[in-house]
Amino acid sequence: MLSGEGLSSTNLFLSETALDSKRPGHASDQLPRPMAEAVQFCATHSDQFVARARSKALRAMIAKADELSAQEAALKATLTQRRRSVLEKKRLLLFKDSLLQAGSPDVELPGDMASELTGRAKFSCKASRAQATQTLTKVYDATLKAREKGFLKGPIPEEDIPTGSTLTRRFGVVQKEKVRPIDDYKASLVNSAVTQVEVVTLHGVDHIASMGASFLRACASAKKQANVVAKCSDLASAYKQIPLSEEACCLDSYIVVYNPTTGTPEVYQQAVIPFGSVASVTAFARCAMGIWLIGSSLLKLIWSSYFDDFLTLTTESLSRHAEICISTLFRLLGWDLSEDKLVPYSHCCKVGRTIPP
Numbered sequence: 001m002l003s004g005e006g007l008s009s010t011n012l013f014l015s016e017t018a019l020d021s022k023r024p025g026h027a028s029d030q031l032p033r034p035m036a037e038a039v040q041f042c043a044t045h046s047d048q049f050v051a052r053a054r055s056k057a058l059r060a061m062i063a064k065a066d067e068l069s070a071q072e073a074a075l076k077a078t079l080t081q082r083r084r085s086v087l088e089k090k091r092l093l094l095f096k097d098s099l100l101q102a103g104s105p106d107v108e109l110p111g112d113m114a115s116e117l118t119g120r121a122k123f124s125c126k127a128s129r130a131q132a133t134q135t136l137t138k139v140y141d142a143t144l145k146a147r148e149k150g151f152l153k154g155p156i157p158e159e160d161i162p163t164g165s166t167l168t169r170r171f172g173v174v175q176k177e178k179v180r181p182i183d184d185y186k187a188s189l190v191n192s193a194v195t196q197v198e199v200v201t202l203h204g205v206d207h208i209a210s211m212g213a214s215f216l217r218a219c220a221s222a223k224k225q226a227n228v229v230a231k232c233s234d235l236a237s238a239y240k241q242i243p244l245s246e247e248a249c250c251l252d253s254y255i256v257v258y259n260p261t262t263g264t265p266e267v268y269q270q271a272v273i274p275f276g277s278v279a280s281v282t283a284f285a286r287c288a289m290g291i292w293l294i295g296s297s298l299l300k301l302i303w304s305s306y307f308d309d310f311l312t313l314t315t316e317s318l319s320r321h322a323e324i325c326i327s328t329l330f331r332l333l334g335w336d337l338s339e340d341k342l343v344p345y346s347h348c349c350k351v352g353r354t355i356p357p
Contacts, residue, residue, distance in 0.1 A: 031210055032203075034102070034296035039211065041300040043218030043226070047318040050300065054325045057298045061098060061332050068093040079114060082271045085150055086243035087114065090334035098333070099290055102297035109290050113242060136260045138179035139172035143257050143268060146181075151240050152255075154268030161254060161267060166190055168276070170257040183255050183276035190252050191278045200285040203292075203304035203311075208351075212313055215302055227316040230349035233326055235288075236338040238308035239280055240272045242287060248279075284308075291333065299325055309351050319345035 031039070042050050072093050076084050092110040099107045146152045161167075168188040172179040185191045212228065219226035235241070244253055253270040273280040285307065292305035301322065303312040314322040323345065330337055 031207070031214060032296075034293055035207070035211055035302070035304070036214065038296045038300045038302050039214045039218055042302055042314070042318075043215060043224060044222045046224075047315055047321075050318060051321045054299045054301075054321070058325060058328050058332070061094065061298070061329075064097055065091055065094045065332060068097070075114065080246065082249065083114065083243045083246075086241070086272055087334075089336070090241075091332065095290065095294075095333055098294045098298060102293045104290060104293050106286060106290060109286055113287070115245065135172040135174060135179050136258050139170060139181050140257055140260055142172075142179070142181045143170065143255075146240075147268065149240070151272050152268045152270055155266040156254070156269055158267065162250060165251045165254050167267065168252075168255050168274075170255045181257075181275065183270075183274045185274065185277040194277075194279045200282055201289055202285065203306055207304050208311060211302060211304060215313055225315075228313055229316045229319050229345040229347055230311060230313050231319070231323070231343065231345040232349055232351050233310045233312065233330070233342075234338040235308040235330075236336040238288075239275050239284060241335060242273045242283060243271060244273055291330070291335065294333075295326070295329055299329065301326065306351065311349065311351050312345075314345065316345070 030036075041053075045053075068091070072091060075092060076087065079087065090113070092114055095113075096107055096110040099109065143152060147154065166188045168190065169184050170181055171184060173182050215228065216226055243249075249269070249271065253274070255268050255270060255274070256265050257268060258264075259266050273283055288305045288307060288310075292303065292310065295301040295303060295310075301312060302314065303310050303326075310326070312322060312326065327337065
């Protein structure tokens with residue numbers, strides 16, 4: 001501990017000024033407008049009023065979903081069988097209408113999901129295989145499970161692969177008790193062909209801290225008792241819920257995986273955006289931020305979006321209603337949540353991974 005005895009008056013002044021200034025980002029970090037508005041709405045109204053407003057917004061979305069059901073079916077009928085299968089649960093027209101209601105600048109997102117959400121590239125590469133026998137087996141097993149769910153098609157004979165297609169090797173990364181299949185689109189040069197003109201917006205730790213602090217301050221100003229709890233909602237197999245574009249599927253969707261039983265490589269074709277492609281990250285982030293905006297603007301949810309993780313803050317008395325609203329929102333829009341990670345609201349909450357599977 002330092003005493004004030006060796007410090008000059010100038011140093012004391014600077015020290016006090018530094019303390020008063022707080023952290024560098026305290027004054028400059030601004031919450032996104034929908035997040036700030038949701039904080040103010042929840043802090044300045046009773047929990048009963050907030051619950052009624054959210055229920056009203058969801059009833060309006062349900063009515064709109066019914067109204068658009070025939071058009072939704074007609075839209076799905078124009079899609080290829082592959083895209084129709086992947087997007088079967090998605091209410092694309094409801095998604096677009098909700099984005100419009102929320103004031104989103106990205107209202108073309110649902111249309112892009114139905115057509116050309118991911119980029120285009122035309123390169124080729126040599127397949128390679130992982131080395132550890134156990135990892136190889138788990139990667140191959142995961143590939144077969146993905147095929148059973150309709151995410152992959154194969155094995156595909158070499159002569160059936162279109163000329164000019166890329167072949168991307170699949171390898172495994174050990175993460176705790178499981179092995180995660182990764183498609184090496186860097187090695188196949190597909191990632192090098194992707195051009196991105198916009199930066200993906202993510203809500204990091206600073207957003208969460210600022211969101212929580214703003215909510216507490218707003219509640220204190222409104223003289224509202226705030227026993228704040230949190231919960232993280234996690235999308236199930238996030239990337240597997242979005243189809244590849246037609247051109248990408250035709251030329252850049254082929255992966256090569258080693259079959260440890262036969263000792264030979266096998267080629268599979270992906271129907272959904274792959275884990276390992278830089279374009280997939282941007283495509284998925286667009287979808288996640290669209291969902292976040294709808295929840296913030298229409299339901300006044302105090303929540304953040306970090307890839308497939310949605311962290312929500314609420315008062316303890318409103319937590320059950322918030323949970324129902326969030327699950328209803330995802331179900332209405334056709335997005336699946338991880339059922340094995342559904343936990344109740346708590347004063348302590350864990351937010352997931354770096355990027356979704």
